[in-house]
Every structure is written in structure tokens, then in C-alpha cells.
Amino acid sequence: EAGVAQSPRYKIIEKRQSVAFWCNPISGHATLYWYQQILGQGPKLLIQFQNNGVVDDSQLPKDRFSAERLKGVDSTLKIQPAKLEDSAVYLCASSLVLWTSGGISTDTQYFGPGTRLTVL
Amino acid sequence: ELKVEQNPLFLSMQEGKNYTIYCNYSTTSDRLYWYRQDPGKSLESLFVLLSNGAVKQEGRLMASLDTKARLSTLHITAAVHDLSATYFCAVQFYFGTGTSLTVIP
Numbered sequence: 001e002a003g004v005a006q007s008p009r010y011k012i013i014e015k016r017q018s019v020a021f022w023c024n025p026i027s028g029h030a031t032l033y034w035y036q037q038i039l040g041q042g043p044k045l046l047i048q049f050q051n052n053g054v055v056d057d058s059q060l061p062k063d064r065f066s067a068e069r070l071k072g073v074d075s076t077l078k079i080q081p082a083k084l085e086d087s088a089v090y091l092c093a094s095s096l097v098l099w100t101s102g103g104i105s106t107d108t109q110y111f112g113p114g115t116r117l118t119v120l
Numbered sequence: 121e122l123k124v125e126q127n128p129l130f131l132s133m134q135e136g137k138n139y140t141i142y143c144n145y146s147t148t149s150d151r152l153y154w155y156r157q158d159p160g161k162s163l164e165s166l167f168v169l170l171s172n173g174a175v176k177q178e179g180r181l182m183a184s185l186d187t188k189a190r191l192s193t194l195h196i197t198a199a200v201h202d203l204s205a206t207y208f209c210a211v212q213f214y215f216g217t218g219t220s221l222t223v224i225p
Contacts, residue, residue, distance in 0.1 A: 033213065042124075042208050042215030043163070056213070091162060108153065111163040 002026065004112035006092050012118045018080040021115045024073070025094030031055075033109060034067055034077050035091040043091055049075065050097065082119045089114040122147050126209060126216035134224050136198050141219045143192040143209035152192045153210040154183050157218070163208065167194075199223045 005024040013019050025032050031050050035043035046065065048055040052072040060067070064083070069075040079086055093109040123146040133139050143152070151170050155163040167176045169185035169192060176183050180203065182195045192209055199221075206218045 040218075042210075042218050044215070045213040048213065093163075108165045108168050110165070111155075113162050 004092055004094055004110055006090075006112035006115055008115055009113060010116050010118075012120065013082055014120050015084055016081040018078065019082055019117065020076055020078045021090050021092075021117075023075045023077070023092030023112060025075075025092070026110055028096070029094035029110070030072075030097045031095045032069055032075050033093040033095075034075070035093065037089045037091055037114070039088070046077070079117075082117075084119050087117055087119045089116050122149075122211060122214045124209060124211050124214050124216040126207075126219050128219060129217060130220050130222075132222045132224060133196075133199050135200055138198065139196050141194040141196070141207055141221075143194070143216055145190050145192075145209075145211045145214075147211075148187065148190070149211045150187075151211075152185050154192070154194055155208045155210065155215075157206045157208065159205075166207075196221070201225060 004026055007022050011019055033048050034046045036046055037043045044059060046060045047057040047067045049069040052069050065079055067075060067077045077090060091114045092112040095109045096107040125144045127142050131139060151168060153168055154166040156166050157163045167183040169183060172187040174185045180197045185192045194207060201223045204221055204223045206220045208218045209216045
């Protein structure tokens with residue numbers, strides 16, 4: 001089974017430039033997540049999609065970050081304009097949606113290799 | 121906002137020794153995850169703990185969950201060098217700060 005794919009793997013840009021990251025989740029996984037992992041910290045959720053709808057984007061800096069998942073499969077995360085503090089690894093993850101008697105839940109997340117962004 | 125705390129943040133241990141990593145979280149949750157991250161790599165799922173009293177074991181690692189205490193532990197038995205990595209616990213989509221484990225020969 002193919003894993004979560006991300007590209008590019010590395011990106012170096014200057015501050016105030018724009019950048020976009022791409023993610024293709026595991027086939028059949030309805031839920032897709034974007035995380036930001038700053039060096040030495042745990043991943044921080046930026047946005048969660050279920051199919052092509054946004055479930056949670058409360059921690060997404062919407063003045064500069066945007067994300068979309070138009071056809072409910074792959075997704076793009078964009079930063080415009082980038083700041084020095086955006087230097088981090090951007091991780092994409094996907095999971096199945098579980099339907100239980102207690103309500104909707106999500107299964108284990110499977111992470112992609114990440115995109116390492118350096119803003120100079 | 122849900123808070124997830126791990127301790128210790130850094131752990132250096134000798135091969136063959138036992139140790140426990142602790143994960144505390146601030147609100148009730150029906151599941152807790154443990155992940156491993158090797159340097160420069162992505163996260164790999166280790167355990168999913170689904171209920172109070174749940175215990176799971178894989179090789180030298182054993183994880184447990186106490187939902188009443190909002191506490192999970194990751195116990196390492198007879199550590200080997202291959203276990204050197206950073207270990208994260210996560211509740212819902214909130215991750216702890218990670219525990220960087222170094223096993224010394």
C-alpha cells in the first residue's frame with residue numbers, strides 16, 4: 001500500500017516570497033491533516049479536512065496560510081508571504097474515518113515524509 | 121485548548137536498563153497515540169490506546185493508559201541502541217513536546 005506522498009521534500013525561499021506544498025494521502029483515507037513541526041517541538045495541527053470540507057482550521061494563520069482539498073483527495077498548503085518564523089517541516093497525514101456507536105471518530109494518522117521549509 | 125505534556129524531555133539511558141516516559145493531558149479523551157520519530161524522518165505510529173486501563177506491547181515497548189488520571193506511560197524494557205529516537209504522545213490532534221531518547225552502549 002502506498003503511503004502519504006508529499007512534495008517538494010525541501011524548499012528554500014526568501015522572506016515575503018510565496019510557497020506551496022502538495023500532499024497525496026493514502027487511497028481511501030477521507031481525513032487529511034496539515035501539521036507544522038518547528039525544530040525541537042511536536043507537530044502543531046494547522047488544518048484538518050474531511051473529504052473536501054474543512055473540519056478544523058482554528059490554528060491556521062489565515063492572513064498568510066491557505067489550504068485546499070478541492071476534489072477530496074490531494075491537497076495544497078500555501079504560504080504567502082512567508083516569514084522567517086515559518087521555517088519548519090510541514091507534515092501531511094491522513095486517516096480513515098471510523099463510524100462508531102458513540103459517533104464519528106478517526107483512526108491512526110499516517111504521516112508523509114514532510115517538506116522542510118527554510119525561509120531566509 | 122488541550123494541553124499535552126511529556127516528561128522527561130531528554131532521556132539518556134544505558135543499554136539493558138528500564139525506564140518510563142510519562143504523558144499527561146488536560147481534558148478527557150477516548151484515545152491516545154504514541155509515535156516515534158527518527159532524526160530527519162517523519163512520524164511512525166507505535167500504539168493506539170482506546171480505553172481506560174488499555175495496555176499494548178510491542179517488543180521492548182509497552183504503553184498504558186489511565187483516563188481517570190489523564191496519564192499514559194511508555195515503558196522501555198532492556199533498552200537497545202535501536203530504540204534511540206524521539207517519542208511523542210498525542211491526544212486527538214494535539215502532540216506533546218516529545219521525549220528525545222538516547223540509548224548508550
